[in-house]
Amino acid sequence: MARTFKQYGCAHDTSGSLDVVVTVGGVEVYNGSVTADTDPHSADETFPENELFSFELGDDVSGDTTWNINVTGSDGTSNIFLGKLTCNNVRPNMTIPLEYFMDKIIANSYDLTIPFTAEEQLYIDTTLGDALPAEVRTKLQGNTSVPFDDGTAVMLANEQDGVDSAVYYDVTKTLSNGTVDGEAYDVTVADMWPTVSADSTLAMTVNLGIPVFEYDPPINN
Numbered sequence: 001m002a003r004t005f006k007q008y009g010c011a012h013d014t015s016g017s018l019d020v021v022v023t024v025g026g027v028e029v030y031n032g033s034v035t036a037d038t039d040p041h042s043a044d045e046t047f048p049e050n051e052l053f054s055f056e057l058g059d060d061v062s063g064d065t066t067w068n069i070n071v072t073g074s075d076g077t078s079n080i081f082l083g084k085l086t087c088n089n090v091r092p093n094m095t096i097p098l099e100y101f102m103d104k105i106i107a108n109s110y111d112l113t114i115p116f117t118a119e120e121q122l123y124i125d126t127t128l129g130d131a132l133p134a135e136v137r138t139k140l141q142g143n144t145s146v147p148f149d150d151g152t153a154v155m156l157a158n159e160q161d162g163v164d165s166a167v168y169y170d171v172t173k174t175l176s177n178g179t180v181d182g183e184a185y186d187v188t189v190a191d192m193w194p195t196v197s198a199d200s201t202l203a204m205t206v207n208l209g210i211p212v213f214e215y216d217p218p219i220n221n
Contacts, residue, residue, distance in 0.1 A: 005171065008085070009084075020070070049084065067204050070201040071198055
């Protein structure tokens with residue numbers, strides 16, 4: 001199964017777009033145009049972080065990967081700044097969207113001892129049905145369930161097979177071994193985005209840390 005990655009950052013080209021070719025592990029994963037701002041970005045401003053392009057890798061790909069990013073622009077001022085990276089297929093598919101629970105937990109200031117309303121408890125019981133333990137169903141039907149006691153059982157009953165392709169999480173990435181057109185280029189500077197200028201190629205090693213889904217706040221007790 002493939003996992004989709006979204007590369008964020010910003011680009012500049014006087015025409016409003018530039019062309020990017022990306023290879024990962026020697027395989028071309030993206031070849032196309034990237035929307036660019038026509039006004040230049042200065043080094044002392046906060047760069048806008050937009051989705052630049054997306055690509056797919058096998059869901060077993062993690063750790064050190066070799067990247068080559070080639071940029072072709074309208075003129076010598078064109079460039080692209082590479083920011084955060086996200087991926088999907090991290091959290092389980094769920095019968096009731098996770099956001100349904102999180103909105104209510106946030107509204108209760110993350111206090112898991114505060115019960116949901118009777119209407120909400122009945123909705124959870126009716127929707128998840130026999131996937132829930134019998135004792136939890138009894139409490140939900142009687143409006144006596146609280147997340148601190150029953151959150152684990154409810155969320156496990158809520159999980160379905162497979163992973164959610166619609167929700168993206170930030171990928172941890174560590175950069176090393178950078179070169180631009182064969183010349184050494186330091187990609188390890190903290191809080192800096194690697195830059196690729198027009199008609200040049202950035203090569204680097206990217207250690208991909210695929211996120212592991214955990215409930216936040218933790219539901220285990």
